[in-house]
Amino acid sequence: MSQIRADRLTFSYDGSIEPVFENASFTLDTDWKLGLIGRNGKGKTTFLRLLTGELSGSGTLTKSVPVAYFPYLVTSEQMKQTAADFAEELRENCEQWRVICELSELHEDAEVLYRPFETLSLGQRTKVLLAILFSGENDFLLIDEPTNHLDAQARENVRQYLASKKGFILVSHDRDLLDACTDHILVLNRKTIMVQSGNFSCWQENQERRNQFAEAENEKHRKQIRKLRQAAKRTAEWADKSERTKIGFDPIRENDRSISTRSYIGAKTKKMQSRVKNTEQRIEREITQQEGLLQDIEEVVPLKMSPLKHHKKTLISVHDCALQYKGTAEPMCSGLTFNVRQGDRIALHGLNGCGKSTLIGHTIYRVKTVFNPAFRQSLSDILARLITADCEKMLGDNEQEQDKQAV
Numbered sequence: 001m002s003q004i005r006a007d008r009l010t011f012s013y014d015g016s017i018e019p020v021f022e023n024a025s026f027t028l029d030t031d032w033k034l035g036l037i038g039r040n041g042k043g044k045t046t047f048l049r050l051l052t053g054e055l056s057g058s059g060t061l062t063k064s065v066p067v068a069y070f071p072y073l074v075t076s077e078q079m080k081q082t083a084a085d086f087a088e089e090l091r092e093n094c095e096q097w098r099v100i101c102e103l104s105e106l107h108e109d110a111e112v113l114y115r116p117f118e119t120l121s122l123g124q125r126t127k128v129l130l131a132i133l134f135s136g137e138n139d140f141l142l143i144d145e146p147t148n149h150l151d152a153q154a155r156e157n158v159r160q161y162l163a164s165k166k167g168f169i170l171v172s173h174d175r176d177l178l179d180a181c182t183d184h185i186l187v188l189n190r191k192t193i194m195v196q197s198g199n200f201s202c203w204q205e206n207q208e209r210r211n212q213f214a215e216a217e218n219e220k221h222r223k224q225i226r227k228l229r230q231a232a233k234r235t236a237e238w239a240d241k242s243e244r245t246k247i248g249f250d251p252i253r254e255n256d257r258s259i260s261t262r263s264y265i266g267a268k269t270k271k272m273q274s275r276v277k278n279t280e281q282r283i284e285r286e287i288t289q290q291e292g293l294l295q296d297i298e299e300v301v302p303l304k305m306s307p308l309k310h311h312k313k314t315l316i317s318v319h320d321c322a323l324q325y326k327g328t329a330e331p332m333c334s335g336l337t338f339n340v341r342q343g344d345r346i347a348l349h350g351l352n353g354c355g356k357s358t359l360i361g362h363t364i365y366r367v368k369t370v371f372n373p374a375f376r377q378s379l380s381d382i383l384a385r386l387i388t389a390d391c392e393k394m395l396g397d398n399e400q401e402q403d404k405q406a407v
Contacts, residue, residue, distance in 0.1 A: 008059035009024040021043060028169075028186065029184075033165070033170070035171075035181070036185075036188070037188070048069060048169065063140070066140070067140045070144060072091075074129075090132055092136075096113070108127045122352070127158075130146060146162070147172065155174070158177070163181045165181075169186070179200050235279065313341055315340045332358060333354060333359070336359070
């Protein structure tokens with residue numbers, strides 16, 4: 001049984017105000033199916049990069065097994081090749097028969113290994129890279145968001161696939177995936193790091209209990225702070241009032257007030273001021289305890305979206321459109337007819353490889369595709385900067401007609 005140990009691990013990016021990790025200590029077993037969770041920006045991918053050695057921090061991070069990271073970086077040259085050609089470049093001693101077996105478990109046909117990688121859908125690419133990852137042996141696997149770009153059925157395939165494996169760290173925002181595939185959870189909280197046995201739902205249930213307890217204790221502290229502040233205010237007013245009675249004291253004109261009386265008032269005032277100071281110190285202690293209780297409670301900021309205004313109500317109009325890669329016998333999709341109007345919220349649904357990303361890429365970037373000419377576009381160029389798509393390799397023979405009709 002091998003372990004990964006972090007002892008007082010500290011890391012921060014150059015120029016950042018706060019460290020990503022500060023004096024973090026924990027131990028992980030390499031047989032675990034570990035889910036790594038935390039809000040965006042809390043350091044999930046950074047931790048994986050520390051494990052791979054791509055980044056280094058202070059403290060110690062020791063591991064007794066080699067690690068492999070997903071997703072692999074596929075170069076532009078490899079994109080033109082088949083996965084069968086470059087698989088061994090991604091994973092040493094990668095054997096194709098093992099990759100084919102892993103693809104079968106992912107319910108994907110082996111023929112995707114022998115097609116140019118750039119012609120595969122994003123979901124098919126994900127499955128191929130996962131199959132290459134799991135084709136090796138004895139490595140501890142670091143898996144970062146494996147269900148991105150997958151449709152519902154493909155996500156279910158990956159869920160069942162990972163549930164049958166062990167010895168990995170899984171980063172995902174998919175709760176169903178984390179529940180099905182993990183037996184331990186590593187949580188990057190706001191201020192602390194915690195390791196817990198069980199899946200995501202187990203952690204969430206325990207976390208809700210902790211939050212409820214912290215909120216209840218916090219309310220007690222708030223009430224105590226209010227009482228202490230009121231008491232401090234009253235005592236300060238009494239001390240101030242007593243102090244003012246000493247000002248302007250004339251023993252000849254006010255012979256009923258002796259020097260000893262003035263001394264008594266001064267001593268009493270000093271005692272009250274000391275009491276105010278002690279109360280303020282108690283308030284500070286209560287506030288410190290209150291902050292400690294709420295250090296890991298996350299607050300969700302409401303998401304507000306303001307649509308961009310445009311002088312036309314119909315932004316996109318498509319009639320009898322077909323999309324096809326150069327060199328393929330059949331179009332990915334044909335007969336597409338639809339309009340997009342201001343304020344529309346449209347779900348683009350379909351199996352992996354049916355052309356969803358291609359359609360978006362064509363619509364936004366006006367890429368070179370084969371399509372019938374009845375196409376109009378009323379999107380400003382600024383929208384093109386808002387969506388990224390890798391459609392540069394798509395070729396067609398109708399560029400002039402497209403440019404003529406695009407607004």
